[in-house]
Amino acid sequence: MKKTLAAAGAAVLVAGGIGVGLAATAQAGPVTPSRAQAISAANTALSAHRSAIHASSSDAFKVHRVVTDSDGATHVRYTRTYHGLPVYGGDFVVHNAPGGSYEGVTVAQHQTIGVGTTAKIPASSAARTARTAHKGKVTSVDTPTLLVDAADGAPVLAYEAIVTGFKQDGQTPSKEHVLVNADTGKTIRSWDTVEEVAGTGKGIFVGDVNLDTTQASGGYEMTDPSHGNGYTCDMKNTESGTCTKFTDADNAWGTGANSDRASAAVDAHYGAAMTFDYYKEKQGRNGIFGDGKGVPSRVHYGSGYVNAFWDGQQMTYGDGEGDNAPLVEIDVAGHEMSHGVSEALADLGYSGDVGGINEANSDIFGTMVEFYANNPNDPGDYDIGEEININGDGTPLRYMYQPSKDGASFDCWSSAVPQADPHYSSGVGNHLFFLLAEGSGNTQYGTSPTCDGSTVTGIGRDKAANIWYHALDAYMVSTESYAQARQDTLKSATDLYGQCSAEYKATQAAWTAVAVTGSDTPCDGSSPTPTPTSPTPTPTQGGSCDAVTSSAAQAIPDASSVTSSIAVTGCSANATAQTKITVHITHSYRGDLQIDLISPKGDTARLKNANPYDSAADVNATYTVNASDETRNGTWKLKVTDVYSGDTGTLNSWSVTF
Incomplete structure (x- = not known):
């Protein structure tokens, strides 16, 4: 695979094979293993380290992709089956150093699978549940298929049903994947593979541009032979049926006005070409799917449709309010088509932290496409959808330099982030990427604060994008968390620029500046800072003035509450602004649970809200509260309330770390 920047490597002497016949004084470059050699080395490492990927004796693995670095290091990505059933969240990557020695794995799955493979409910029942779960018009439900869901907590046998139809607005297509527990019949979770961005617009954006088209009978058609024969077509303000390719007699398309239907097609065709070119030139990726093929761009979709979306195969643009403002901006095209890239490379999920990472990935590369295009009518910036005027007041969809400016997005990681809409x-x-690319404080694109008051010096957007893309390509998995993304981008920075290089240090600093800390060893030799997103609590015997852990598990009654107490004595200091509450709960439906911390003086802090749509099991999380006005001495209480009936669980333990 083409690398924009090659990693530095020492001369390598090869005994036999490739090195035979070289003069003794010659220096050989890094030896690049073939795909077969990379897979063979990865399979050998896999056989020796099955426990690292939580493998059972009934697991089987299939190579999905192979990434080879310029120094000969390899990253082999696998999918997993269990007794022949697909495993969601079972993906992993085996990393081998130059020469083939084992370096480690990146694993999405957290527990070994040990479930039965016979469903207790019929597929027809799962299909009915999936149909009921869909909010909008249903046109069909595929026959559910059995699989193992290992993406979140303990693996379970599940049905996957795909519900096809439209979302609640009646126009946006929907292909919703619904996972139903094959033993209980309850919905586990769902996600829609039609990715969308909402907005309004008032014009055509790119101005005079060059387009690649194809000569056809009687003139030309808007098929791009330079970009995998991607084409642009007219939905004629319908939601289904034939999309007609644009044709023209003299190869001069549109007038720049919305009254000419080809004007919106020019923007869409151009945006698709710029996205294709960016990935090919800057990241060595030949097309959205890596197969050299272009994708269709459908314009004039629906009636008064104020959206644009990617459905896994093609781009679709509505005409906006009153069919007068097509949503065909460059970064919208780059954003949506980048969903296809992230799905093909790492199959990023769409709930919890990984949902935000998925959306941030598309914002990052939508922005990079906009900068790459360098179009004077829509110059590069770190505002998302600034031309489509979604709010009617000239403000963009999102601000990467200070995300909270939109009133809903997060500048900094906290325990609330995994519960939020992925667009927020x-x-x-987004903030991490801006800091890494441009730095903190006053910049030409906006003033970017940090969460800890630190100063971050940017390394330039191309280097920042290279680090993110290589992490996505070689390390990220379907259940990626922000804490894991920190580690993966640091591995990427090491691969591309070297351990403790300026780029590596900048990546560390940028993550810390958005409150995502990690267990990586700082380059100044100091001790690593523990990460709040992947806690590893250390129980204490009876507690101390730094950390205290509860001593006994307690049952959580159905539709009731339980309160557990920890007594702290002999401590003179106050608690801190970064007091950590680590909670371990076993529960079959964690969305039922509301968790509150009660301080010694009776103040209550809500750690977790109940969420009827969060059907995953168990709570294993660390929450941060500002308790700096509290003394450590006294009785700290954790109250766990089961808000909805039907499930029970156990509060196994909890701890306070001051």
């Missing part, structure tokens, strides 16, 4: 939890990733 993306703020952490």
Whole structure:
């Protein structure tokens, strides 16, 4: 695979094979293994380290992709089956150093699978549940298929049903994947593979541009032979049926006015070409799917449709309010088509932290496409959808330099981020990228604060994008968290620029500046800072003035509450602004649970809200509260309330770390 920047490597002497016949004084470059060699080395490492990927004796693995670095290091990505059933969240990557020695794995799955493979409910029942779960018009429900869901907590046998139809607005297509527990019949979770961005617009954006088209009978058609024969077509303000390719007699398309239907097509065709070119030139990726093929761009979709979306195969643009403002801006095209890239490379999920990472990835590369295009009518910036005027007051959809300016996105990671809509939890990733690319404080694109008051010096957007893309390509998995993304981008920075290089240090500093800390060893030799997103609590015997842990598990009654107490004595200091509450709960439906911390003086802090749509099991999380006005001495209480009936669980333990 082409690398924009090659990693530095020492001369390598090869005994036999490739090195035979070289003069003794010659220096050989890094030896690049073939795909077969990379897979063979990865399979050998996998056989020796099955426990690292939580493998059972019934697991089987299939190579999905192979990434080879310029120094000969390899990253082999696998999918997993269990007794022949697909495993969601079972993906992993085996990393081997130059020469083939084992370096480690990146694993999405957290527990070994040990479930039965016979469903207790019929597929027809799962299909009915999936149909009921869909909010909008249903046109069909595929026959559910059995799989193992290992993406979140303990693996379970599940059905996947795909519900096809439209969203609640009646126009946006929907292809919703619904996972139903094959033993209980309850919905586990769902996600829609039609990715969308909402907005309004008032014009055509790119002005006079060059387009690649194809000569056809009687003139030309808007098929791009330079970009995998991607084409642009007219939906004629319908939601289904034939999309007609644009044709023209003299190869001069549109007038720049919305009254000419080809004007919106020019923007869409150009945006698709710029996205294709960016990935090919800057990241060595030949097309959205890596197969050299272009994708269709459908314009004039629906009636008064104020959206644009990617459905896994093609781009679609509505005409906006009153069919007068097509949503065909460059960064909208780059954003949506980048969903296809992230799905193909790492299959990023769409709930919890990874949902925000998924959306941030598309914002990052939508922005990079806009800068790459360098179009004078829509110059590069770190505002998302600034031309489509979604709010009617000239403000953009999102601000990467300070995400909270939109009133809903997060500048900094906190325990609330995984519970938020991915378009808002993306703020952490967007802010990270801006700081890494441009730095903190006053910049030409906006003033970017940091969460800890630190100063971050940017390394330039191309280097920042290279680090993010290589992490996505070689390390990220379907259940990626922000804490894991920190580690993966640091591995990427090491691969591309070297351990403790300026780029590596900048990546560390940028993550810390958005409150995502990690267990990576700082380059100044000091001790690593523990990460709040991947806690590893250390129980204490009876407690201390730094950390205290509860001593006994307590049952959580159905539709009731339980309160557990920890007594702290002999401590003179106050608690801190970064007091950590670590909670371990076993529960079959964690969305039922509301969790509150009660301080010694009776103040209550809500740690977790109940969420009827969060059907995953168990709570294993660390929450941060500002308790600096509290003394450590006294009785700290954790109250766990089961808000909805039907499930029970156990509060296994909890701890306070001051």
